[in-house]
Amino acid sequence: MRNDNFALFDEDPLGRSINLQSHCYGEFSSAVVQANTTMEDQSQIEVASNNAVFLGIYDGHGGTQASRFICEHLFKNLLRFANDNERFANDNENDITEATLRNAVSATEEGFLDFAKMNYMHQPNLGYVGSCCLAGIIWKETLHVANLGDSRVVIGTMVNKKIRAEQLTRDHNCNDEAIREELRAMHPDDPNVVINDNGK
Template identity: 60%
Template sequence: MHKVLQTVVDLFRRRNDDLIAFDEDPYTRSINLERHCFGEFSMANAQANTIMEDQSQVEVASHNALYLGVYDGHGGVEASLYVLNNLFNNLLRFAHENDNAITEATLMNAVADTERGFFDYVLNNIVQIQTIGKVGSCCLAGVLWKGVLYIANLGDSRAVIGSVVDKRVTAVKLTTDHNCNDPVIREELKSMHPGDDTIVMEKNGWRVKGIIMVSRSIGDTYLKRPPFLLPASFPTYEKVPDPFERGVVSAEPEMLTRVIEETDKFLIFASDGLWDLMSNDEAVQIVHKNPRNVSIYLCLVLS
């Protein structure tokens, strides 16, 4: 195992001798033990690229809800950073308007408002950053509150829960990968765009319009909204099929609500790079063999 990854594993296992050195590395960061409604949590991550387009987040809300997010950016850093800086605050605002209660609708509204806000950000910055119309981010966001887990998902990051019965762990996939390489997603796109023979094209894997693999995201305004649906707004290095008049990538999140059961022991939020390398079962086996002494714990992985 790579030294940095070993250090991350050791941090989760409470081997904290290297914590100071870890935090001094400009490409790593961590959160040591903090409290949430189920006990304690910690977080550690390591940056693989000089320019980090991906972000992760763990926050404890004032009403003792635990928020977590993985934002897998593409085309630039602006979208994932915008989600990092705004989605949680939007959630708090909608929760406050709902008598400080969190529901599936609260989280869904927060995601929708974040998408609207980023669209305004693009409009205000398109002159200074001419490529910002093609910047986007997958978004996997979850809230654990009063024994219930709420998840909103756009893109091909994935949430998997580890359920343990009689010391045997089972991987339970909670979300759908919105990736065109899945034939179900291709059929979904075709049904939404009848008569459009180029809605999905095989080009180094299956892609929406031959351009992007994910069918849902934050941002990617040149694939969603006027005035960006013009041929001139597309990157010049990409061959664009026939122009289209309405969006081809969705900003509607897949929503899931799960009441946490006694057998639910840990939750993995990870971007697609992890799931390209290992199965759900392999991932939960790794976490199961390196347990934390809490009722339920969380693992966020950017790859």
Template identity: 50%
Template sequence: MFSWVGKIANAFGDDKDDRLDDDKDPLIWCKDLEKHAFGEFSFAVVQANEVLEDYSQVEVGQNATFVGVYDGHGGPEASRYICDHFFSHLIRNVQEKGLISSEVLKNAVSATEDGFLTLVRRSCGIKPLMAAVGSCCLAGIISDGTLYVANMGDSRAVIGRLNRRRSSKIVAEQITEDHNACRNEIRRELKQDHPDDPQIVVMKQGVWRIKGIIQVSRTIGDAYLKKPEFALDSSFPRFHLREPIRRPVLGNGPSLYNRVLKPDDKFIVFASDGLWEHVTNQQAVEIVHNNPRSGIARRLIKSAINVAARKARKGYDEVQKIEKGSRRAVHDDITVAVVFIDQQINTDIDEVSMRGFGNATTASSFSTL
């Protein structure tokens, strides 16, 4: 037992395992190091599901940087829809308000949710399971020295900052709250909001689940848990509710955060829960701090896969050879974007849009501001 724990520990910190530096995994996509307005960023995605359910984007503007991580479930339709529409809603709201703020992020979430539910309504006659498709949504934007974040679900944003009092040790600061029923606070909140429903949260397959079905308590989509009109009948036993809902079971509004960035704030890690399942906040920021910037998002993903492999009693090389679909038994789809915050401003950058697992780089809508 001791040796196994020790091997997991060696996946972090100053471990220089060459396997984390190679590029042999065909299911990993990456942009090892690119420029944004206030520094550099590294971006990577690994696919585990048969169909990739993590969609993501980085939008680079002359005066702002946007990161979106959308971790889908039940299918890719919701996360793909968010990736296609969220940023345009955000830009429209910024144009209307004349500034970037938490309010415009919240309005962009609301518009995206409304748009997806309209799509579900139009599709459910042909594809009823669209009502059971949903996605977490983590969106962050840096502008005028301030970080604004909107979050729904259990993707997470973590800042790495220097602690000058402790010999400049890097310290992790979690910016977002995980909306997941595994947390006591979330279960307490759900029970308070649904005092007449003793089955609002139940333990199933070893984890707490809302209505015995889903772990995350706030999402975009999952229409059948929000509106009675989208209820699924008993021919879909996984998603069928014995009693119709009287009010939404899941929240559809984001938690909002803003923070003025300080000189000791060195970088932000945005990632889906596939990373955080295997890597703690502190381990993640130490990996970033102790290794070269180039390829650091890919290194974080490979560190998580390394730990997942050991938990499954497999070698890292064995996992590399597992095809998508089958690989889901070892780890989830994982998206990571590491955004470094530097003191200098990059004035020679193009305003571009990058999509996770997409090789095309296009002009960003930031240019319309």
């Protein structure tokens, strides 16, 4: 999107954007449009170093608390785990791996569950609030992605002057039989943990 298009977009009271910015991996920008009465979604772009760009999209539902918590904690947890890896790295640099991102996502989820347990009596809606979590980091020319929920990472490449899109993540929701069975196994006393409302 060109700069003048972003200016027009930002005049929309339901839209917000981050203008084009440069990084060693190219230019990046983002745009968000509010679709619900309350904006439950969050997103972030963080430039961690000359070697790293972090992107996160958190599709909240039932309220804003979960998506805001992820936005405030996931990147910090990623940096914490990357710094922990420094002690074991030969070149004395921070390191980001698939495990680093997985650990950061797990720590963020555990942190939110603790937050919900501590505040449930004062904020009962914490019992049903949630968020999808889609995170990606480009680290030393390698892209790592994590996905919980039905948001998708799609990468576009130019091939013969045409844009080709490739989905990099697998949807993580109850359309997948394995996920339905996992939920039933985790919650054997809840007959409504998976509700069949579309004939499947």
